[in-house]
Amino acid sequence: MGGWIEGGLRAFFTAVSLAGILLCPGWMEPGIARADQQADPSAPLEKKAATDSGQAEEYHTPLAGERLRAVVMGTSLDIPALNRGNVTALVLGGEFYTPKQGETSGTPIGAFYLRRVWEKSRTRDVISIFVNDLEYDKSFGNLELVTRFDNNTLPISQKEVVNNREIASSDAYWGTVIASLGPGLRYKVAPFQIDNDLKLQLLGKVGYFYAERTSDTGPNLVLPPNTMLYGLKLRGRYDGLRRNLLELPHTGMAAGFDLDYMHRARWANFGTIPDAIFSRENTRDYVQFNGYFIGVGNIPWLSEKNRILFSFHGGMTPMQSADRYNAITIGGGPLPGESEDLCRPDYPGTMFNKVLVANYALTALQYRRELAPFLYLHLRETFIWADRAAVTDSNKFLFKSSTGAATTIGLDSGFFWNSALYIGYSWDSGFIRNGKPGNGLSLVWSKML
Numbered sequence: 001m002g003g004w005i006e007g008g009l010r011a012f013f014t015a016v017s018l019a020g021i022l023l024c025p026g027w028m029e030p031g032i033a034r035a036d037q038q039a040d041p042s043a044p045l046e047k048k049a050a051t052d053s054g055q056a057e058e059y060h061t062p063l064a065g066e067r068l069r070a071v072v073m074g075t076s077l078d079i080p081a082l083n084r085g086n087v088t089a090l091v092l093g094g095e096f097y098t099p100k101q102g103e104t105s106g107t108p109i110g111a112f113y114l115r116r117v118w119e120k121s122r123t124r125d126v127i128s129i130f131v132n133d134l135e136y137d138k139s140f141g142n143l144e145l146v147t148r149f150d151n152n153t154l155p156i157s158q159k160e161v162v163n164n165r166e167i168a169s170s171d172a173y174w175g176t177v178i179a180s181l182g183p184g185l186r187y188k189v190a191p192f193q194i195d196n197d198l199k200l201q202l203l204g205k206v207g208y209f210y211a212e213r214t215s216d217t218g219p220n221l222v223l224p225p226n227t228m229l230y231g232l233k234l235r236g237r238y239d240g241l242r243r244n245l246l247e248l249p250h251t252g253m254a255a256g257f258d259l260d261y262m263h264r265a266r267w268a269n270f271g272t273i274p275d276a277i278f279s280r281e282n283t284r285d286y287v288q289f290n291g292y293f294i295g296v297g298n299i300p301w302l303s304e305k306n307r308i309l310f311s312f313h314g315g316m317t318p319m320q321s322a323d324r325y326n327a328i329t330i331g332g333g334p335l336p337g338e339s340e341d342l343c344r345p346d347y348p349g350t351m352f353n354k355v356l357v358a359n360y361a362l363t364a365l366q367y368r369r370e371l372a373p374f375l376y377l378h379l380r381e382t383f384i385w386a387d388r389a390a391v392t393d394s395n396k397f398l399f400k401s402s403t404g405a406a407t408t409i410g411l412d413s414g415f416f417w418n419s420a421l422y423i424g425y426s427w428d429s430g431f432i433r434n435g436k437p438g439n440g441l442s443l444v445w446s447k448m449l
Contacts, residue, residue, distance in 0.1 A: 059303065059305070061244050063242060063243065063244055063245065064193070064245060065081055065084045065193065066081055067079065067081040068245060068374075070373055084193065084195075085117030085122075086115070087113070087114070087115045087448070088112070088113070088449040089112070089447060089449060090113075091110065091444065091445070092110050092447075093108075093110075093443045094108045095107045095333065095349070095350075095351065095440060096442075097351075097438060097441075099436070099438055101354075101438075102165060104351060109333060109444060110128055111127060112126070112128070113125070114127070115194075120139050121138045122136075122137050122139075123137070124340055130151075130154050131152050131153070132150060133150045135147065137184065142185055144184040144185070144199075144201075145181075145183065146180070146203060149178070149179050150177075150178055150180075151175070151177040152176055153175040153176075153177060157214045158171070158174065159171045159216075160324070160389070160397070169216065169217065169218025169220075170217075170397075171216035171217050172223055173211070173212040173213075174211040174212070174223075174325060175209075175210060176207055178206070178208075180203040180205045180206075184202070185200050185201075186199040187199070189238070189240055190240060191240070191242045191252070195239055195338075195339035197238075197239055197339075198238045199235075199236070199237050200235070201233070202232070202235075203233040204231075204232060205230065205231040205232065205233055205262070206228070207229035208229060209226065209228075211223040211226065221273075222269070222272070224264075224325065225266050226266070227266040228264075230262070231260060232260070233258060234257075235258050237340075238256060239254045239339045240253055240254060241254050241294070243337070244376075245374060246376065246413075246414070248412060249309060250296065250307065255291075255292065256291065256292055257290065259287070259288075259289050260289075261285070261286075262285070262286055262326070263285050267280050267284040272397070277397065277398075282321050283321050283326075286318065288317045289316045289317075290313070290315040290343065290345075291315070292345075293311065294309070295311075306368070306370075307368040307369075309367075310366075311363065313343075313362045314360060315328045315345070315357070315360055317359060319359075319399065322387075323397070324389065327356035327389055328345075328357050329356060330346075330347050330355040330357060330384075332348055332350040332426075333444075334422055335348075345360070345362050346362075346364075347362060347406060348380070348382060348408045348424065348440060349408075349428050349439065349440025349442075355386075356388070357386040357387055357388050358386075360385065361385050362382065362385075363383050363384075364380055366380040367379045367380075375411070375412070375414070376412045377409075377410070378408075378409070378411075378412070379407075379408070379409055380408040380409075381408075382406040383405050384403065384406075386401075386402055386403075387399040387400070388400055388402045403431065404432070406426050406427065407426065407427045408427075409424065410425070410442070411423050419445060419447040420445075422442065422443070423442070424441070424442040425440070425442075
């Protein structure tokens with residue numbers, strides 16, 4: 001999440017950029033507005049001569065962490081280089097839906113993001129009080145000691161949705177708290193920026209799961225017992241992406257995987273009376289796999305201002321051991337771009353982490369156009385197949401195969417007060433609302449602190 005904060009530009013230029021592109025496409029041509037890039041001293045003499053003779057240099061997109069000096073409509077901009085190893089940001093926003101998803105017409109987004117990279121240690125933290133993801137790594141050369149903590153402990157009860165209608169009798173409070181510790185290996189990789197690593201980690205996990213009834217919980221719904229959790233995680237990450245000024249992937253590729261094993265210490269049959277459909281034998285222990293791949297690059301015969309991005313996310317949980325409390329979560333929110341957020345499967349226009357699946361494959365193809373050094377427009381098509389969770393009126397929980405597609409148009413821009421703004425509109429073919437098409441609007445503001 002930490003990226004979108006690098007702009008530090010006046011909102012005025014967002015408006016004139018859009019107007020200028022639409023009404024006068026040539027106003028941002030190379031030589032009129034440019035990053036602070038000098039001619040390569042090792043370049044051939046004829047190329048130097050062309051530059052010295054006054055011809056415009058080839059335009060290059062300003063990249064993350066670099067200083068930006070540009071002239072826009074006759075006004076000079078000078079944005080200093082950012083220390084990407086020392087970032088603190090506030091992220092605020094929301095997702096809005098029409099028609100509603102269940103009884104929900106909007107979901108707020110709010111978090112603090114913290115990244116610190118020191119000589120022999122680093123930390124990366126996303127803090128939103130009730131849902132947190134914290135990591136601290138201590139390095140001994142290429143060997144690391146990895147410490148992680150994450151929790152999902154919402155103070156509100158959760159209902160499942162079927163046919164785009166909330167099932168009141170499925171209401172329950174539930175959540176998890178998990179701490180992880182273990183060794184890791186980390187190697188720097190090209191292009192050797194703060195977030196470019198190859199790493200492999202083996203973590204032991206200890207946690208706690210709870211589930212509590214509410215006044216709406218159906219009398220025929222049996223919840224699982226509160227219990228300690230014990231497990232292992234094998235996690236691999238490769239990030240070879242170079243990012244632009246707003247921390248959007250510009251070139252390169254990234255990939256990763258998570259292989260999890262979890263044991264629930266105190267467990268019992270649960271589900272719907274009289275046939276508790278989740279048996280202790282099948283669900284007490286489970287294995288889960290998630291993986292992803294992302295690639296971004298240029299489009300042949302077009303300038304560097306045009307980017308094409310492909311992503312794939314997939315996950316598997318054995319169907320007999322998948323249940324409401326260990327299913328893979330898919331949600332909406334801002335599109336992943338920050339290194340540790342790339343693993344998050346994103347289906348635009350969805351309530352955050354509210355789609356539960358046992359198995360899934362999600363792929364997206366995105367075209368992005370640089371309208372200005374601080375302004376990017378993208379078009380994205382997302383496709384999904386999933387064994388999606390559903391709850392019937394009788395509280396019977398099951399997984400059904402489902403497919404869908406979403407079309408997204410979005411705008412990333414620098415904004416007031418050293419901040420950045422993302423606005424995105426999505427249309428879903430019916431995956432979210434059980435066959436009924438719908439619309440979603442995302443608005444995310446990120447402020448450097």
